[in-house]
Amino acid sequence: MRMGGQLTPIAQSYIENFDVVIAAIPNIFTRKWIMDTAKEYICLNSYYEDMHIDGKNRRDTYRRMVGTILSELRSGKNVCATFYGHPGIFACISHMAIADARDEGYEAHMEPGISALDCLVADLGIDPGSHGMQSMESTQFMIYERTIDPTALLILWQPGIAGELALKKLETNEEYLEVLVKKLGLTYSLSHEVYLYEAATDPLEETRIDKIKLGDLPKASLKQITTLVIPPAKELVRDQSIVDQLNAITVRRQQFAQKVA
Numbered sequence: 001m002r003m004g005g006q007l008t009p010i011a012q013s014y015i016e017n018f019d020v021v022i023a024a025i026p027n028i029f030t031r032k033w034i035m036d037t038a039k040e041y042i043c044l045n046s047y048y049e050d051m052h053i054d055g056k057n058r059r060d061t062y063r064r065m066v067g068t069i070l071s072e073l074r075s076g077k078n079v080c081a082t083f084y085g086h087p088g089i090f091a092c093i094s095h096m097a098i099a100d101a102r103d104e105g106y107e108a109h110m111e112p113g114i115s116a117l118d119c120l121v122a123d124l125g126i127d128p129g130s131h132g133m134q135s136m137e138s139t140q141f142m143i144y145e146r147t148i149d150p151t152a153l154l155i156l157w158q159p160g161i162a163g164e165l166a167l168k169k170l171e172t173n174e175e176y177l178e179v180l181v182k183k184l185g186l187t188y189s190l191s192h193e194v195y196l197y198e199a200a201t202d203p204l205e206e207t208r209i210d211k212i213k214l215g216d217l218p219k220a221s222l223k224q225i226t227t228l229v230i231p232p233a234k235e236l237v238r239d240q241s242i243v244d245q246l247n248a249i250t251v252r253r254q255q256f257a258q259k260v261a
């Protein structure tokens, strides 16, 4: 997320030493550093233009990116494909490239990185373990039947492109967001307070943590990097029948242990 301090030593060593580094990195400072550091650098950012071509969409862009990674591999090079955050979280290109490379008999693996979720936990001071956490892509939440647990934290990724089914734009609009809010409204009150979170990715940026009412989401300004954080709306309800079962097991095991002692 932040090159200064959040790039893992092993990722840095691959970037410095592999024959070629292939990247779709939005942050200009990170891109510049990779450009100066890598032996050879292939920038994939311009591939996003493909989705504006008639008959093409984001999936074609991703396939072309995977194609470039694979063709460099086939030419006999050691290839390092880099992504911001964790390369395996909401980053289908890395998963596809590794699967394709392995299918063709190449050794390929992923190194974990610090994701937006890791930054979110630190910046918002939220422990996903305290109430449990649900995490999903905003459009996926909208178009599939999902059962949301209001006693747990809900993280919605990519609200900035929510509802954009054509996969041709990297933006959403007020009407799509109204549909999202209406669906969330089945579980949460429209006055429930949610956060719009954007981690700073370089020293010139400030982290955004905006607390808004759920009902105000359609009018909010959302970027591609915004993550929607929905805190639990209800208290956890104890399942007494399970507690009773567990206690009964404990008592039975203690009695058995006393008998054999």
Ligand SMILES: C[S@@+](CC[C@H](N)C(=O)[O-])C[C@H]1O[C@@H](n2cnc3c(N)ncnc32)[C@H](O)[C@@H]1O
Binding pocket: 001, 083, 084, 085, 086, 087, 088, 089, 090, 091, 114, 115, 116, 117, 156, 157, 158, 159, 160, 197, 198, 199, 200, 201, 224, 225, 226, 227, 228
């Ligand atoms: C394609 S996913 C990439 C996630 C990335 N691989 C990671 O591990 O964080 C893009 C989504 O990640 C989240 N995201 C990316 N950058 C972020 C940032 N700086 N702050 C908060 N969330 C961010 C947003 O939900 C955004 O829509």
